[in-house]
Amino acid sequence: MLINYLIYLSKYLILYGYLFLLGRSVLLILSRRIFNLSKIPKEILYSKSGVTYPLIGTLIFGNLIFFAHFFISISSPVLLILLIIFIIPNIYDLNLNLKESINFSTFFKYLIIPGILVISIWDTAFNYDAGYYHILNQAWFRESNLIIGMVNIFWPFGMSSIYEYMSAFLWIDSSFVLLHFIDLIFIHIFYIFIIDGVFNDKYKSIKFSSIFLLAYSILDNFGFSEIILKIINPNAINEFSLGGRNGYIYIQGVGKQDIPVAILFYLVSITLLIAINKKTIKSLDLLLVSLLIFFIYQLKVSGILVSVLYLVLIFIILQNKDKRIIDVFYLNIPVGIIGIFWSVKNLISSGCIVFPLSTTCFTNFHWYISGSTESYEAITTQASLAYKFGESFTAWVSQSSSFEFRKEVFLNFIASLFILFLIKKILFKKLSVNKNFNLILFSFIFLNFFYLLFFGPIPRYAVGICMVSASSFGFFTDKIKLNFSKNIFYVIVFISVFLLPRSNSYIAALNNDSLRIFDPRINDEIYNEIGFVNLNENWVYPTYGDQCWANLECTMAKENIYFEDGFFKVARK
Numbered sequence: 001m002l003i004n005y006l007i008y009l010s011k012y013l014i015l016y017g018y019l020f021l022l023g024r025s026v027l028l029i030l031s032r033r034i035f036n037l038s039k040i041p042k043e044i045l046y047s048k049s050g051v052t053y054p055l056i057g058t059l060i061f062g063n064l065i066f067f068a069h070f071f072i073s074i075s076s077p078v079l080l081i082l083l084i085i086f087i088i089p090n091i092y093d094l095n096l097n098l099k100e101s102i103n104f105s106t107f108f109k110y111l112i113i114p115g116i117l118v119i120s121i122w123d124t125a126f127n128y129d130a131g132y133y134h135i136l137n138q139a140w141f142r143e144s145n146l147i148i149g150m151v152n153i154f155w156p157f158g159m160s161s162i163y164e165y166m167s168a169f170l171w172i173d174s175s176f177v178l179l180h181f182i183d184l185i186f187i188h189i190f191y192i193f194i195i196d197g198v199f200n201d202k203y204k205s206i207k208f209s210s211i212f213l214l215a216y217s218i219l220d221n222f223g224f225s226e227i228i229l230k231i232i233n234p235n236a237i238n239e240f241s242l243g244g245r246n247g248y249i250y251i252q253g254v255g256k257q258d259i260p261v262a263i264l265f266y267l268v269s270i271t272l273l274i275a276i277n278k279k280t281i282k283s284l285d286l287l288l289v290s291l292l293i294f295f296i297y298q299l300k301v302s303g304i305l306v307s308v309l310y311l312v313l314i315f316i317i318l319q320n321k322d323k324r325i326i327d328v329f330y331l332n333i334p335v336g337i338i339g340i341f342w343s344v345k346n347l348i349s350s351g352c353i354v355f356p357l358s359t360t361c362f363t364n365f366h367w368y369i370s371g372s373t374e375s376y377e378a379i380t381t382q383a384s385l386a387y388k389f390g391e392s393f394t395a396w397v398s399q400s401s402s403f404e405f406r407k408e409v410f411l412n413f414i415a416s417l418f419i420l421f422l423i424k425k426i427l428f429k430k431l432s433v434n435k436n437f438n439l440i441l442f443s444f445i446f447l448n449f450f451y452l453l454f455f456g457p458i459p460r461y462a463v464g465i466c467m468v469s470a471s472s473f474g475f476f477t478d479k480i481k482l483n484f485s486k487n488i489f490y491v492i493v494f495i496s497v498f499l500l501p502r503s504n505s506y507i508a509a510l511n512n513d514s515l516r517i518f519d520p521r522i523n524d525e526i527y528n529e530i531g532f533v534n535l536n537e538n539w540v541y542p543t544y545g546d547q548c549w550a551n552l553e554c555t556m557a558k559e560n561i562y563f564e565d566g567f568f569k570v571a572r573k
Contacts (some may be wrong), residue, residue, distance in 0.1 A: 003510035009118050012181050016054060023057030025089040035284055045271045045285055046203050046297050047196050055189050059295045062162040063338060065169050070076035074168045075142040095523035109192050113497050117184045118502035120251045121177050122508035125516035128254030131547030134255040135520050138168035138551045149367035149571040150349040154556050155376050158350030162298035163257040174519045179254050186260040187249060191497060193267060198489050205274050209474030212420055216470035217496040219419060220248035226563045247459060247466030251500055254517055258460040261300045265464030268292050272309040273549050280322045287331045292317060294335050300341060301354060302455050305448055312440055313407050356380060409459040413466055431478035520550040536560050
């Protein structure tokens with residue numbers, strides 16, 4: 001067991017280390033070549049610069065793969081060479097202060113936390129949608145460069161997230177654990193941010209927001225469960241329970257990008273709220289924030305609502321003459337360039353700027369099937385049980401609350417907020433905050449929850465705004481009435497991280513069980529169980545269910561699809 005564990009941990013640390021160096025490399029270039037700084041600022045996004053390295057690295061990693069895919073398949077060795085080249089600038093500024101770096105905090109952040117998180121691989125499996133379309137989408141990315149009309153192979157391909165691009169590249173390990181490591185990278189970054197935040201005496205908003213979020217993470221393991229809900233209402237529909245879930249981050253099945261989106265949403269929201277409160281922001285920070293906001297959009301369209309805070313910040317800094325409008329324009333040029341290419345990719349693959357939003361689709365493409373997007377739009381809306389204007393609100397509440405343990409999470413979220421309020425009253429001194437800031441903060445929280453009604457009130461969609469809500473108590477807090485040592489906070493963080501992997505993960509790891517994650521390219525058991533039926537001479541479809549996994553000959557379209565060869569293949573029905 002120990003040997004396997006160390007192998008997986010080493011793989012994780014190599015991936016994290018690469019993203020760390022990639023982010024540092026890009027920040028070196030930006031600092032010296034764009035902003036004429038002698039070195040990387042010690043502070044970026046109101047945290048130590050090192051905290052942001054892997055975050056920026058992940059952003060660049062995903063977009064380098066995305067840009068390259070216009071010209072080459074993601075399995076091409078050229079892409080690997082390109083990704084290696086981008087970390088070379090680090091050699092021009094090694095700046096290794098080993099004496100300052102080797103301490104308990106470093107050991108805790110970069111070994112203890114990932115050492116715990118990696119244990120989750122023993123009880124983490126592919127989610128259902130992975131076999132339904134995620135893995136097959138990634139397989140096509142590895143097979144060919146960008147395909148025109150890819151949506152015709154299978155309609156969910158039109159929703160390709162940048163998460164798919166990163167995952168497709170990480171097929172380099174036959175264990176496929178690297179796909180799960182993407183989520184762990186974000187969780188790891190999040191906890192480093194929290195630790196640095198707790199000990200950040202310069203920005204009290206980050207310090208106290210981090211403390212309240214830690215308390216919220218512990219409360220995630222208590223509250224209303226299936227058993228308690230049954231006592232309250234014996235006639236209730238059986239609900240699935242994961243302890244006391246209250247809307248905090250959790251370990252997802254491989255293939256879902258909700259937790260990375262939630263973490264980015266939280267980090268960007270806190271950064272923007274601090275900048276709004278200060279009414280100023282550094283130019284480098286503004287550039288990075290705009291890039292991270294678009295990265296959220298690339299991961300999942302629904303996360304773009306965080307841009308509301310960005311627009312508020314722009315209005316404030318222009319009003320206060322902290323920045324000129326021309327400065328804001330120049331700082332958003334990189335986002336504009338990425339945005340153009342991302343929109344072109346969407347148009348080429350689906351015919352829509354935002355798929356499956358039919359109002360953004362162009363029907364004059366020869367490979368686009370007129371009227372198809374409306375049906376796909378309806379499918380996505382129904383799947384999330386989003387509220388529609390005109391239907392009975394009470395009937396919708398009754399239906400949606402019985403789905404995916406929504407009632408349980410909602411009750412626990414409200415209970416957690418109440419407990420946090422009591423903690424604030426008892427242990428913290430009140431801080432007076434500008435009324436305009438209050439209005440901005442609470443309007444933003446309300447807007448996000450209101451939006452969920454129409455996008456789909458599924459708990460995993462709401463994790464980001466739930467964490468912002470819980471941590472918002474920190475913006476109204478000045479001092480802790482009691483003295484707590486640093487060690488206490490390290491213990492709380494340890495408990496919080498330790499409780500993220502399921503108990504089954506620890507048991508499976510101790511027993512050295514086989515991983516539930518597998519290589520979908522060579523798993524005969526899966527394919528024999530599914531079975532495939534010939535659709536025509538070129539395509540097959542599953543005999544049982546609707547999962548194609550990595551079978552490139554498989555489609556759920558149930559129609560003949562043919563390719564027109566060229567630099568860009570064209571998929572047509």
